[in-house]
Structures are given as structure tokens and as C-alpha cells.
Amino acid sequence: MVVAQSQPAATGIDTLAHDVNGFMEALGIDRADVVGHSLGSMTAAALAGFYPERVDRLALLSTAVSFPKEAIDWLWDNVPNLSHPLDPNSEFMLAWFSNPTPMEEDFLTRDRAESASVAAPVWMGVLKAFTVLDWSLLATRITAPTLVMWADQDALFGAASQSRVREVLPAAQYETFPGLGHNFIWEQPMKAAKVINRFLAR
Amino acid sequence: MFKMMVSQGLLAVFLSFAAPAAADTPVPSQADWNAARKTVTTADGQMLSYVEMGAADGQPVLLLHGYTDNSRAWSMLAPLLTGRRLIALDLRGHGGSAAPDCCYGLDSFAHDVNAFMEVMHIDKADVVGHSLGSMTAATLAAYYPERVDQLVLLSTATNVPKGTADWLWDNVPKLKYPIDPNSEFMKAWYANPTPVNEDFITRERGESAAVPAQVWMGVLRALTPTDWSSITSRITAPTLVIWGDQDPLFDAASQTRLKELLPAAEYKTFTGLGHNFFWEQPEKAAKEINGFLTP
Numbered sequence: 001m002v003v004a005q006s007q008p009a010a011t012g013i014d015t016l017a018h019d020v021n022g023f024m025e026a027l028g029i030d031r032a033d034v035v036g037h038s039l040g041s042m043t044a045a046a047l048a049g050f051y052p053e054r055v056d057r058l059a060l061l062s063t064a065v066s067f068p069k070e071a072i073d074w075l076w077d078n079v080p081n082l083s084h085p086l087d088p089n090s091e092f093m094l095a096w097f098s099n100p101t102p103m104e105e106d107f108l109t110r111d112r113a114e115s116a117s118v119a120a121p122v123w124m125g126v127l128k129a130f131t132v133l134d135w136s137l138l139a140t141r142i143t144a145p146t147l148v149m150w151a152d153q154d155a156l157f158g159a160a161s162q163s164r165v166r167e168v169l170p171a172a173q174y175e176t177f178p179g180l181g182h183n184f185i186w187e188q189p190m191k192a193a194k195v196i197n198r199f200l201a202r
Numbered sequence: 203m204f205k206m207m208v209s210q211g212l213l214a215v216f217l218s219f220a221a222p223a224a225a226d227t228p229v230p231s232q233a234d235w236n237a238a239r240k241t242v243t244t245a246d247g248q249m250l251s252y253v254e255m256g257a258a259d260g261q262p263v264l265l266l267h268g269y270t271d272n273s274r275a276w277s278m279l280a281p282l283l284t285g286r287r288l289i290a291l292d293l294r295g296h297g298g299s300a301a302p303d304c305c306y307g308l309d310s311f312a313h314d315v316n317a318f319m320e321v322m323h324i325d326k327a328d329v330v331g332h333s334l335g336s337m338t339a340a341t342l343a344a345y346y347p348e349r350v351d352q353l354v355l356l357s358t359a360t361n362v363p364k365g366t367a368d369w370l371w372d373n374v375p376k377l378k379y380p381i382d383p384n385s386e387f388m389k390a391w392y393a394n395p396t397p398v399n400e401d402f403i404t405r406e407r408g409e410s411a412a413v414p415a416q417v418w419m420g421v422l423r424a425l426t427p428t429d430w431s432s433i434t435s436r437i438t439a440p441t442l443v444i445w446g447d448q449d450p451l452f453d454a455a456s457q458t459r460l461k462e463l464l465p466a467a468e469y470k471t472f473t474g475l476g477h478n479f480f481w482e483q484p485e486k487a488a489k490e491i492n493g494f495l496t497p
Contacts, residue, residue, distance in 0.1 A: 009246065009313035010305035014424040018304045050423050072432065128345060129309055134429035137367050 011125035017046035035059040049141040058144040064157040066134040071156045086116035100153045100181045139168035146172035147199040151180035229280045239298045244317035251298030256288040262327040265290040266335030270410040272297030282488030295417035306420030312341040330354040344433035353439040359456035361429040366451045383411035395448040398481045434463040441467035442494040446475035
């Protein structure tokens with residue numbers, strides 16, 4: 001007898017972008033600049049590609065067109081085996097939130113705890129969606145001026161992954177942060193803000 | 203000796219009354235297809251319609267149609283699929299199923315099929331999918347392996363080829379509602395290299411034209427960034443892949459890719475037939491499927 005599991009049915013970037021579109025509608029925001037990090041960057045790209053009227057300028061931080069095999073394999077090795085409620089100080093959670101350089105401890109502790117409280121169906125639903133994601137065809141539909149920011153110690157999205165982004169978004173501006181990781185905006189917020197402010201300035 | 207013959211005779215008579223054979227459910231005619239639909243609502247509130255046919259106590263086979271099609275897509279093949287309980291599902295947004303505002307990705311479709319099987323008390327089934335339905339079937343086999351016995355993928359690919367995606371993006375966002383089933387786009391969408399039953403295809407195309415905008419666009423948006431090649435290694439169900447070599451949507455390169463990803467599957471190509479080869483030659487398709495599905 002199969003036990004039905006309660007999982008959010010739809011966790012792909014098309015769904016997340018649909019939510020953002022609806023959110024903007026609900027808040028009465030016609031258009032906005034959109035800055036996305038990691039999954040948020042893929043969602044932002046989908047918003048720009050599918051709802052171009054919503055997006056002025058687009059900043060994609062630590063993005064990738066598809067998940068590199070090593071990253072997705074590591075996630076599949078770990079995420080299905082997690083026992084909930086998660087311990088924010090478990091080996092996996094510490095690895096998930098590890099960074100090459102130090103950062104504000106108060107922020108990191110709180111963020112990691114909140115990540116640990118994300119429900120199992122969301123961990124799994126997003127993982128399953130990542131596994132079948134390749135948004136290279138979507139990239140050709142993005143017309144918004146785009147900034148792509150990446151740090152070269154990104155443990156999830158390495159140099160090969162970044163080369164692929166450059167192939168599908170040839171017209172974007174690129175900024176690379178040497179020595180920083182996937183969460184470079186947490187490691188060096190002022191450096192990141194300087195670049196983003198310059199890009200968004202009118 | 204005589205006593206034994208009598209008791210055997212009595213036994214035979216007794217048995218024939220003890221267990222009446224379950225009746226076959228006939229395949230509805232084109233005219234009766236819609237009236238034959240039944241509905242269920244899944245645990246998370248999605249209403250799904252379906253048509254049930256064939257041997258009521260046979261092994262269940264789920265039939266999953268393609269993008270903007272509906273369960274009627276199986277109407278010509280179903281009478282030829284022998285000895286099984288056939289359940290042709292209308293995917294969300296299609297046929298008689300509810301069409302919510304969101305969401306129309308393979309994750310939602312596979313989730314619905316799993317939930318449908320739950321509410322129908324079907325633990326496991328053979329699953330036959332066409333096009334979008336084949337991608338759904340593959341996703342089900344990969345992420346809900348306990349649900350799938352044997353897998354049949356008709357006109358499938360692990361992603362939508364660029365040429366096809368471009369053509370759809372050139373046309374689908376420009377559709378005006380209500381869609382004219384005899385418009386240039388709709389005729390192209392339902393074109394086939396060899397003749398297809400006129401009554402069937404006129405009705406199917408008309409029903410496709412009635413599919414609402416959120417579904418036309420929702421599927422297109424969801425499929426555009428989808429590539430399920432990474433989950434092919436999770437598929438353990440014995441698999442049959444059938445393709446028509448005149449398929450204008452999924453090219454030869456897509457099939458070469460598939461063979462690399464699913465090396466253990468059986469492959470059949472129909473020369474001269476198109477994306478909807480089982481409408482063009484239902485007998486040929488049935489022969490392959492019947493031969494594959496173990497009794």
C-alpha cells in the first residue's frame with residue numbers, strides 16, 4: 001500500500017516566477033529591478049523571460065543554467081536522507097552554509113536555523129525541480145539589461161557552469177569575485193553592493 | 203467412474219455460477235466520448251476526469267495524452283489494446299479536468315497522476331504516455347517508481363528541441379481566444395504526414411482549441427526550462443520507446459540522445475509516420491504495445 005506524501009506539487013522556476021508575478025500584482029508593483037541569488041536568480045531569469053513587462057533590470061547572483069552533476073549528486077546523496085526536524089548544526093547543514101571567508105555570525109546562525117526549519121517536502125520538491133532544470137532556451141527570451149555576478153570559489157557552480165552562463169547570456173555584464181564563494185553577498189556585502197548599485201543606477 | 207464424472211459436471215456447473223466474469227467496458231464512440239467521462243478529486247483538491255475501458259479486472263494501464271490533447275487521443279488505439287483495464291486520464295487543464303491558474307510542469311502532472319492512483323486505489327500500473335504525457339510518465343517512473351510496472355513512451359524526448367520551442371513561442375503567445383480550430387496554426391498543430399480518421403481529428407482539434415490560455419502558456423513556460431535527462435538513470439521500469447521518423451516536433455537528434463540515456467529500453471521506429479503515429483496507424487502501434495506489455 002502506497003502512502004501518499006504531502007509534497008508541494010509545483011516547485012519549478014516557472015511556478016516560482018508565476019508566484020512573483022502574482023506577488024507584484026498583489027502589491028501594485030508594475031515593474032521592478034529584480035535581483036536574485038542562486039534559486040532566486042533562476043526564478044528572476046524566468047520572470048524576465050516569461051513576464052518581460054515586469055522586469056526593468058536583472059541581476060543574477062551565483063546563477064547557473066543547470067545544476068552541475070557533482071552538485072546535484074551531492075544533494076541527492078544528502079537531502080533524501082535528512083531526518084526532520086533538521087539540526088542546524090549537523091554536518092550537512094554546516095556544509096550547506098559553509099563559506100570560504102568569514103561573515104557576520106549572528107546573521108549566519110539565524111539563516112542556517114531558518115533553513116533547517118524548511119519542511120521536508122520543500123527540500124525534496126525543489127531538489128526534484130533542480131534535477132530537471134535547464135533554462136538555456138529561456139535565456140534567449142531575456143531582453144532586460146542583465147548583470148551576472150559570480151565568485152570563483154563557488155562550491156556549487158564552478159567555472160564550467162559559469163562558462164555556460166556566458167554562452168547563453170552573451171549580452172550580459174559580468175563581474176567575478178576572486179576568493180569568495182556561492183554566498184559572496186554575505187561574505188563581502190559592501191563589494192557586492194557597490195557593483196549592484198552601479199548597475200542599477202539611473 | 204460415473205460418480206466422478208457426475209461430480210466433475212456438478213463442480214463445473216457450480217463454478218460457472220459462483221464467480222461471474224467481470225464485464226468488459228466498451229471503448230466509447232467519438233460521439234459518446236465526453237459523456238463517458240468520470241471524475242475524481244485528488245487529496246489536494248484537483249478534479250481530474252478520465253475514461254475507463256476494457257477488461258474491468260484486467261491489469262491496469264494508465265494512458266496519458268499530449269499537450270492540448272485529451273483522453274480522446276486514445277480512442278482509436280484503446281479497442282486494440284487487449285485484455286487490460288485501460289484508464290485514459292485527462293491531465294489537469296485538459297479534457298474534463300479542472301484548469302487551475304497554475305501550474306503545468308512535469309512535477310505537477312506527475313504529482314497529479316500519483317494522487318489520481320491513490321484516490322482510485324490503483325497501487326501500480328503500466329503507464330503509456332504520448333509526447334507531454336510520455337514526459338509525465340517518465341517523471342512518474344523516476345520519482346514515483348513504486349507506481350509504475352512497465353513504461354511505454356510514444357513520441358518522447360528529454361527536452362523540447364530549440365526549433366520546436368521557437369515555433370511554439372512564435373505562435374502560442376499570439377493565440378486569440380476563443381481559438382479557431384480551423385486556423386492556420388491549429389491545422390499545423392494537428393497536421394499528420396498520413397491520413398487520420400476525420401471524425402476523430404476534427405473533434406480532437408476542436409477540443410484542443412477549447413483548452414484555456416493558462417494551459418497553453420503554462421505548459422509552454424514549464425517545458426521551456428525542462429530537461430529530464432538527469433532522471434533517466436532513476437527509471438528502472440522496463441521501457442518501450444516508439445517514434446515516428448517524420449515527427450516534426452522531436453527530431454532524430456533527440457532520439458539519439460534518448461538512446462544514450464535509456465540504453466536498456468526497447469526502441470521501435472515507424473518509417474513515414476509522424477508525431478501522432480498511433481492515430482495514423484493504430485493497429486501497428488497496438489501490435490508493438492501489446493507485444494511489450496507482459497500479460
